[in-house]
Amino acid sequence: MKGFILMFLGIVHLHEAFGAIHSLLHFYTASSDIPNFPEFVVVGKVDDIQMVHYDSNIQKVVPEQDWVKQTDTQYWESEREKFFDSQQSFKVEVHTLKQRFNQIGGVHVLQYMYGCSRDNETGKTDSFGELGYNGEDFLEYDMNDLAWKAVKQQADFMQDKWNSDASRLVFWEIYFTQTCDKCLKKQVVNGKRTLMTVPPSVSLLQKTPSSPVTCHATGFYPSGVKVVWIKDGQEHHEDVEYGETLQNDDGTFQKSTHLTVKPEEWKNNKYQCVVQVTGIKEDFIKVLTESEIQTNRGDPAPNFVPIIGGVVALLLVVVVVVVVGVVIWKKRSKKGFIPASTSDSDSENSGKGAQKI
Known part of the structure; x- marks a missing residue:
């Protein structure tokens, strides 16, 4: 079904x-x-x-x-x-x-x-x-x-x-x-x-330099979404963990995909996070660079949108x-x-x- x-x-x-x-x-x-x-x-x-x-x-x-x-x-x-x-x-x-x-x-x-x-x-x-x-x-x-x-x-x-x-x-x-x-x-x-297609907000998050890099897409609607990592133009699945699509309490959705990669590796190769949402022709892309990564070192944890089951x-x-x-x-x-x-x-x-x- x-x-x-x-x-x-x-x-x-x-x-x-x-x-x-x-x-x-x-x-x-x-x-x-x-x-x-x-x-x-x-x-x-x-x-x-x-x-x-x-x-x-x-x-x-x-x-x-x-x-x-x-x-x-x-x-x-x-x-x-x-x-x-x-x-x-x-x-x-x-x-x-x-x-x-x-x-x-x-x-x-x-x-x-x-x-x-x-x-x-x-x-x-x-x-x-x-x-x-x-x-x-x-x-x-x-x-x-x-x-x-x-x-x-x-x-x-x-x-x-x-x-x-x-x-x-x-x-x-x-x-x-x-x-x-x-x-x-x-x-x-x-x-x-209410029944609109809403584009996502996409962020690259990392707790410490040795932590996985998280591509976090949130605020999108409908729930159909694909969040993938691209390495040098090809889909990259090695050392990638895919999270579930979760619902925010405003009715939109969020999803995260985690990439475990050493800093020297992503600095010497082109890594991108690509987000595709059902009903939206445009892809949302974040290139993995130091300036794009948001960290919480010494700061409170990233403010992920709370979710509820109903x-x-x-x-x-x-x-x-x-x-x-x-x-x-x-x-x-x-x-x-x-x-x-x-x-x-x-x-x-x-x-x-x-x-x-």
């Missing part, structure tokens, strides 16, 4: 990422026997920005972005009712699966994921719908046959159940071929001030769900899909079928 308000100080101009791939993704996660954890959670994202979340503990829909909050209260109440209905349905499904597989106790996770993506340069769209249970793919929606297919034999009974519901099949055909893309485009337009501490429960529901479920990469959002903020398009399991 293809797996937050943007403000970056020091950027003179921002350009909208209408050349980028945008995506809309919904996560429905039900679990059992996890102490102090909600049995049911819904998370919706557009372009990796969380828009909405609901869980069985609070039993209300929480819009997370300003452009989503503009929707009237009557709409959110109707969404709450739909999510509550799904909460009950998922609870029944988890119970049914546990009985069918003779699972008495223990932690069990059922996750329903669906969404779509659009390449604004080519106009190409892609959609998917999948169901996973206890870390394994269970069902997937076949876009050619317009029906649900069991990924493993144990899921045949659910395939038959879902495909025997004619109204369900009609709903998903319309959703995947029309509604999802329509909702995605609407969210991109509504949230265009939007705010209030959403810690959602972070746990991602660990329990998304990470446990082995996400397949064949679709190359980048996660995206929930509630379509369009009551006529959200539809009870999207919450129906």
Whole structure:
């Protein structure tokens, strides 16, 4: 599968990422026997920005972005009712699966994921719908046959159940071929001030002359980034450690790549750090020279932008769900899909079928 308000100080101009791939993704996660954890959670994202979340503990829909909050209260109440209905349905499904597989106790996770993506340069769209249970793919929606297919034999009974519901099949055909893309485009337009391509700030950092040289890119958006070291015009991978892409608390991202090299080596050769961000054609380059290196010898440590795993501490429960529901479920990469959002903020398009399991 293809797996937050943007403000970056020091950027003179921002350009909208209408050349980028945008995506809309919904996560429905039900679990059992996890102490102090909600049995049911819904998370919706557009372009990796969380828009909405609901869980069985609070039993209300929480819009997370300003452009989503503009929707009237009557709409959110109707969404709450739909999510509550799904909460009950998922609870029944988890119970049914546990009985069918003779699972008495223990932690069990059922996750329903669906969404779509659009390449604004080519106009190409892609959609998917999948169901996973206890870390394994269970069902997937076949876009050619317009029906649900069991990924493993144990899921045949659910395939038959879902495909025997004619109204369900009609709903998903319309959703995947029309509604999802329509909702995605609407969210991109509504949230265009947030959904921008933001260039990175790139720095070369080193603690001491014998420490690795860190190429640190931060403040960029979206999260797709490549940070590499170049030696004399060729990509250099020897003695290079690649860090993970991390999220800043303003919704932008950061990533570091560390090069272990002796001073005499980089002074006698041309080393460059090259940063490439999805949706930005320009490469950002820092040449490794003594004047470019920022050190903290005798000074406080470099001020890396703090990161958090969610939007705010209030959403810690959602972070746990991602660990329990998304990470446990082995996400397949064949679709190359980048996660995206929930509630379509369009009551006529959200539809009870999207919450129906």
